[in-house]
Amino acid sequence: GMPVEQNPPALSLYEGADSGLRCNFSTTMKSVQWFQQNHRGRLITLFYLAQGTKENGRLKSTFNSKERYSTLHIKDAQLEDSGTYFCAAANYGNEKITFGAGTKLTIKP
Template identity: 55%
Template sequence: GIQVEQSPPDLILQEGANSTLRCNFSDSVNNLQWFHQNPWGQLINLFYIPSGTKQNGRLSATTVATERYSLLYISSSQTTDSGVYFCAAQGRGAQKLVFGQGTRLTINP
């Protein structure tokens, strides 16, 4: 099945900084999504982005399907952005999303 790798595993930044999180996947995808798990454990769907670029406020994401990677950009980080960011991909012919190991983001005031 598809393999999903995220980098970096950990990222510590000051409030106001920008960050880029990367997700590499091993095969063509039908579906790719980004999630944020807040410190209380709730998983929030950020983007459905199998290809192209999307923006939602300070967050944006780009998937280059031909090169098998996706990037999540966070601008002007706030402490509430802290948590774990997961990328999940569905390979062609599969009926499930496979999650990467996540990037733990800590934003210090």
């Protein structure tokens, strides 16, 4: 299968809702990075994790290398959270980074 599988491909939430995105990895990865791509196409880093959990405001991300997954949780969704979210994982043994296919998030008022 694909080295990085990202789910769901699309997600629609009402303002104020909570939800989560997930990336599963086909092999053990050494780190993961989560990005938001805005309507201008600019990639904004949300988190970089080599292990464990990080929080920043309404966002929280977890990376479990052994269990081969990472999650991104959004609390109290706001209109400006709309965009496409990507996870990208770094392999052991080479310098390649593999991106998930993305989750298109739409926040409705």
